[in-house]
Amino acid sequence: MSKVGEKHTVVIGGGIVGACTALELIRAGQKVTIVDLGEPGGRQAASYGHGCWISPASVVPMSLPGLWKQVPSYLMNPKGPLVIRWRHFPTLLPWLVRFLLAGASVRKVESTAQALSWLLRDSPERHQVLSEKLGMPDLIRRDGLLYAYPDRRAFEREALAWHLRRITGLRWRELDRTALALREPGLDEHYSFGILAEDGAHCIDPGAYVARIAKAALADGAQLVRARVSEFVFEDDRLSGVRTDQGTIACSRAVVAAGAWSKALARCAGDRIPLESERGYHGVVSLERGGPRHPVMPSDGKMANTPTTQGLRLSGQVELASIDAPPNWRRVDILLEHARKTYPALAKLKDIEIDRWMGHRPSTPDGLPVIGRSSRSPDVFYAFGHGHVGFASGPITGSIVAQQITGNDQPFNIRPYSPRRFRLGRYEP
Numbered sequence: 001m002s003k004v005g006e007k008h009t010v011v012i013g014g015g016i017v018g019a020c021t022a023l024e025l026i027r028a029g030q031k032v033t034i035v036d037l038g039e040p041g042g043r044q045a046a047s048y049g050h051g052c053w054i055s056p057a058s059v060v061p062m063s064l065p066g067l068w069k070q071v072p073s074y075l076m077n078p079k080g081p082l083v084i085r086w087r088h089f090p091t092l093l094p095w096l097v098r099f100l101l102a103g104a105s106v107r108k109v110e111s112t113a114q115a116l117s118w119l120l121r122d123s124p125e126r127h128q129v130l131s132e133k134l135g136m137p138d139l140i141r142r143d144g145l146l147y148a149y150p151d152r153r154a155f156e157r158e159a160l161a162w163h164l165r166r167i168t169g170l171r172w173r174e175l176d177r178t179a180l181a182l183r184e185p186g187l188d189e190h191y192s193f194g195i196l197a198e199d200g201a202h203c204i205d206p207g208a209y210v211a212r213i214a215k216a217a218l219a220d221g222a223q224l225v226r227a228r229v230s231e232f233v234f235e236d237d238r239l240s241g242v243r244t245d246q247g248t249i250a251c252s253r254a255v256v257a258a259g260a261w262s263k264a265l266a267r268c269a270g271d272r273i274p275l276e277s278e279r280g281y282h283g284v285v286s287l288e289r290g291g292p293r294h295p296v297m298p299s300d301g302k303m304a305n306t307p308t309t310q311g312l313r314l315s316g317q318v319e320l321a322s323i324d325a326p327p328n329w330r331r332v333d334i335l336l337e338h339a340r341k342t343y344p345a346l347a348k349l350k351d352i353e354i355d356r357w358m359g360h361r362p363s364t365p366d367g368l369p370v371i372g373r374s375s376r377s378p379d380v381f382y383a384f385g386h387g388h389v390g391f392a393s394g395p396i397t398g399s400i401v402a403q404q405i406t407g408n409d410q411p412f413n414i415r416p417y418s419p420r421r422f423r424l425g426r427y428e429p
Contacts, residue, residue: 007029007030008253009025009030009031009032009033009255010033010034010035010253010254010255011035011257012035012229012242012254012255012256012258012262012265013034013036013255013256013257013261013384014034014035014036014038014039014040014045014224015036015040015045015046015210015257015394016045016047016206016210016213016391016394017259017383017384017386017390017397018034018255018257018258018383019040019210019217020130020394020395020397020399021257021383021397021398021401022214022222023213023216023217023398024398024401024402025401025402025405025406026217026220026222028402028406030402031221032217032221032222033222033223033224033225033251034214034222034224034225035224035242035249036224036226036227037227038226039211040210040211040213040224041206041209041210041211041214042211043207045207045210046259046260046359046360046390047207047394048206048357048359049206049280049282049315049357049359050280050315050359050361050388051303051306051313052295052304052313052391053145053202053295053304053306053392054123054200054202054203055123055145055197055392056121056122056124056168056169056197056199056200057165057172057197057200058116058120058388058389059113059120059164059165059168059170060164061102061103061109061112061116061366061367062099062103062387063102063367065104065160067100067103068100070082079334081303081316081318082318082320083317083319083331085321085328088320088321088325091322092320095276096365099365101365102366106160110164110167112366112367112368113167114167115416116367116368119369119393120393121168121169122396123201123393123395123396124140124142124199124200126395126396127140127201127392128142130213130395133216134209134216136209136212138204139204139205140209141202141204142201143201144196144200144294145197145200145294145297146175146183146194146197146292146297147194147296147297147299148187148191148194148296148297148298148342149193149194149195149299150190150191150193154299155193155299158299170197170199171197172196173195173196173198174193175193176192176193177193179194183294184294186290186291186292186343187292187296187342187343188342191342200295204307204308204309205308205309205310208309225244225246225249227246228245229242229258230243230245231243232268232269232377233248234377237376238252239251239254239377239379240252252379253379253380253381253405254380255381255382256269256380256381256382256384259362259384260323260360260361260362261323261362262382262385263275266382269374269375269376269377269380270374270375271374271375272422273364273370273382274365274422275364275384275385276320276323277321277322277323277360277361277362278318278320278360278361278387278388279320279358279360280315280318280319280358280359280360280361281315281317281327282316282335282357283314283332283336283355283356283357284308284310284312284314284354285311285314285339286312286353287312287346287349290343290344290345291307291345291346292305292312295307298338298342301338301342302316303315303316303335310355312339312346314332314336314338315335317331317334317335327358329358331358361386361388362384362385362386362390364385366421368416369383369386369387369389369393369397369417370382370384370385370417370418371414371417372404372414372417372418373419375419375420383398383400383401399411400414
């Protein structure tokens with residue numbers, strides 16, 4: 001067991017949340033070790049392959065009133081935006097029940113949206129400031145996010161989603177056919193109505209960005225250990241170390257930021273968290289002309305089409321299956337099919353080379369992350385389960401956890417993210 005100081009914190013996970021947490025802690029005077037099997041910013045991480053959006057509009061939970069009626073289609077339609085693999089349905093059923101109940105009423109989803117808004121409302125500004133401090137300001141683009149609809153009626157059918165965005169303070173501008181075509185001339189003409197979320201931003205190279213955050217933490221004195229964490233070592237209720245396949249690392253605190261792999265570690269620390277992998281896919285294609293100038297989400301595809309340094313990233317789709325199930329690359333083909341309908345220039349291309357990726361969104365049934373102390377020990381902290389908003393909320397989550405560890409006041413009430421919210425009976429913060 002290594003000899004370290006009393007304020008040594010092990011951060012388990014080198015994705016956007018873990019990297020931001022490590023950077024905040026090292027700059028607060030803590031000794032920090034990041035433990036991850038992969039390289040920060042590598043292809044194995046959800047923060048590498050997500051849709052690149054940094055969006056205050058992402059306050060809409062997946063589970064909304066009436067969603068239960070669509071579960072049969074999720075089981076039967078292999079091309080839908082949300083698919084449940086039949087063979088995994090029995091294992092996923094307890095999570096699915098909680099998921100449907102979380103969106104059972106407008107009141108519930110309004111509460112969820114408000115809780116998400118505290119993590120997202122200033123996310124573009126936080127990323128801009130962070131990227132500037134890292135010396136990579138060009139990676140964050142703040143020129144808005146566009147939602148494209150065939151017509152206004154299609155927009156109005158999503159009234160609840162836009163109601164949730166309105167009550168959480170989102171600003172947007174409506175675009176008619178002419179304004180939409182001026183902003184995105186490459187869109188197919190069947191899109192005649194758009195919503196421009198003016199405060200939205202995006203990252204043009206998430207992998208490089210996360211790698212740079214981790215590099216900054218290492219430059220300030222953090223250590224990186226390539227290993228798999230198996231359990232915690234306690235002396236009574238106090239943490240004394242983290243056991244890995246490369247040996248035990250002595251520490252006084254630990255942060256679980258291992259994404260979809262956090263469930264088992266949380267159980268070791270006394271909490272049963274209903275966490276599942278929402279398997280997401282992306283494909284990257286080269287489209288020099290005729291593609292989007294800015295990030296676009298076509299309403300009929302429910303996917304993010306985002307220009308990046310590698311090419312046009314087509315991302316989206318939700319597939320519920322076990323974390324170790326093999327990828328279904330048909331999901332990427334579906335993204336490409338939608339994109340061909342969205343951009344005539346892409347439809348004209350015959351032979352398209354596409355870089356395919358699949359990753360794991362760590363998702364709780366109520367759509368909120370798990371942030372807070374563990375039940376067994378005050379020395380183990382959680383920072384996982386961000387679902388679709390992990391990248392956007394990475395900087396503020398790192399700040400929240402660092403403030404918990406250093407004893408500073410929180411900027412807002414973090415009770416909605418408590419790991420104890422899933423317990424039956426009385427709520428315990």
